[in-house]
Amino acid sequence: MMDPRVSPPPHTKSPQASWELRLLHRTSAMLLAGFVLMHLGNHVAGLAGVGLHLEVMEALRTLYRQGFVEALLLASVLFQIGSGARLLWRGRGGRSGWVAWAQALSGAYLMFFMLVHVGAVLGARLQGVDTNVYFAAAGLHVAPWTLFFAPYYFLGVLSFWTHAGCGLYWNVPVGHRQAVLGGMLAVGVVMAAALVWWLAAGIPLEQIPVRYLTPFVPNVHGA
Template identity: 45%
Template sequence: MRTVRKLHRTCAAVVALFVLAHVVNHLAALGGIAAHLRFMDVARLVYRQPLAEAVLLLCAAGQAGSGLWLVRSGWKRRSGWLAWLQAVSGMYLALFLLIHVAAVLAGRTVLDLDTNVHFAAAGLQVWPYQLFFVPYYFLAVVAVFAHLGCALARRAGPAPRMRALAAGLPLSAGVVFSGLVLAALMGKLYPYEVPQAYKNTYPAQAAAARP
């Protein structure tokens, strides 16, 4: 148990560094899609280095696997809203990470696409796929903030009010932030049409675009 916890924390440090940059990258979309693309071009110079990417992907797998193990092993002993919020947000993040990273890697290798902002936004703009992708991305970003908030709340001392504040503030910020990013990628803040090549990865759109 102690070794798994240590593995979880070590992987978390690497994944958190990437997620911070990734989240700021998505925040750049508030300044326009060109700003998002420019930010990613620079960030990729670091995380797309083969060694850096291998370490990141290994840590993402380690983080998800160890997290799910921790949730399962402590299931019966878990009590209180903080422990449950941490477990539920962690479980969602672990599953999201596995699906999200597999989708990005498949987009690059199988579909031969540049997996930039258009790749993610296509799912948010094509009906009916947005029914899945809107809650999927929204909850992922909220879960990052909620999970972080839980870690802060545990260090905020035993006073219930301080704990609630330490968890609630990041959670509220996550809801606002996630809503804004999704609104931008869905083309609700300014006009933004995803290029057809990305929309074509969704069967209904490909058929509709055929002459």
């Protein structure tokens, strides 16, 4: 029995090939979500201090910076973007109800976020820059870049929880759907706000090494 206030996602009416693509997309998403949850947990630890964040980061890097793990994660990112774009296109014109649209729009934003974020991280690493918390926070301390990075990070975190919540929504008993999705959205809003605050205000500008600020202010000087 479906919730009468929303329609099922458009892929429920798709052929076998679409179902198989959706299954692969979901499987890849679960793998990637494991890394994202570790990454977000690492940032949440930073609310207790940058020192703790860096300690947790170094511990986690011993796992996800193994060559085969990095290759698997990068392949998952590329597959998520490609398969997500295909599913978005296939679902055009067939969506109704706010849950279906929230799932589609959050997925579209996640594709944009992954392209920008992973591209920036890979580019920085090729230049020998450590992509730690200072790399993430620098843009939030330099106007007008703050106007880009604040919503960029906020929507990135919120979209992750929204997309995951919408995916769960269609796969739990009808009586629990609203509670599950509402809980995921609440977690997303609170975590997104807390992490953006931490990056923008919890880490003082003077604590950020100059090399992380120079892409935004080329003539900056300091230690």
